[in-house]
Amino acid sequence: MSQSPLEIRRLTYADLPQVIAIERRAFPTPWSLAMFVLELSKPSGICLAALRDGTLAAYCICSRYDTVWHLMNIAVDPDAQRQGIATALLAHLTWRVNDDQARFTLEVRRSNAPAIALYERHGYRAAGLRRRYYQDNGEDALIMWSTPAPRNGSGSLADVPNPQRIRTVG
Numbered sequence: 062m063s064q065s066p067l068e069i070r071r072l073t074y075a076d077l078p079q080v081i082a083i084e085r086r087a088f089p090t091p092w093s094l095a096m097f098v099l100e101l102s103k104p105s106g107i108c109l110a111a112l113r114d115g116t117l118a119a120y121c122i123c124s125r126y127d128t129v130w131h132l133m134n135i136a137v138d139p140d141a142q143r144q145g146i147a148t149a150l151l152a153h154l155t156w157r158v159n160d161d162q163a164r165f166t167l168e169v170r171r172s173n174a175p176a177i178a179l180y181e182r183h184g185y186r187a188a189g190l191r192r193r194y195y196q197d198n199g200e201d202a203l204i205m206w207s208t209p210a211p212r213n214g215s216g217s218l219a220d221v222p223n224p225q226r227i228r229t230v231g
């Protein structure tokens with residue numbers, strides 16, 4: 062059965078009740094409403110919503126710090142996962158940033174194999190660890206970067222700050 066088309070647009074304050082509902086189902090330690098409000102209030106960030114049939118299916122929050130884009134949050138409704146929605150959001154984010162030289166970074170739980178696989182497919186590479194970053198279980202965060210050199214297929218981490226070769230779990 063064919064699916065309805067995905068609509069991707071800017072996330073708004075009016076989306077936040079649906080965002081919180083997905084966030085609570087998607088994460089063991091969900092963001093609070095105040096954290097989303099803070100991110101939406103930053104004029105330089107890009108926050109996106111993906112909708113099917115007018116219903117929020119996913120969102121991503123990306124902040125800009127000087128020349129670096131930090132992917133702070135991305136989540137897909139558990140009922141809509143593995144349908145390419147996160148892939149579409151990341152592609153749309155790249156399109157909105159519209160800069161071949163842009164550098165993107167993120168932290169992800171070392172055990173979050175689905176997310177790590179998604180990011181690797183999107184050109185991100187593991188480049189360090191933040192030890193015991195997650196307070197709920199003391200898990201390490203994997204730091205990942207998407208930068209021009211690896212994106213261009215050289216496999217080099219030359220333009221990644223403090224690169225380390227990290228073995229991922231899962």
Ligand code: COA
Nearest residue numbers: 087135136137142143144145146147148169175176178179
């Ligand atoms: N297991 C293994 N690989 C997975 C996966 C899973 N459960 N989910 C995604 N991937 C990888 C695959 O390589 C997949 O390609 P494929 O389906 O052709 O094999 C690729 O990512 C793209 O998947 P996509 O359908 O675009 O991802 P999604 O829309 O299901 O969203 C997450 C992926 C991680 C955002 C989603 O699982 C989610 O919301 N998880 C909970 C929140 C979370 O962990 N967010 C990331 C925090 S850092």
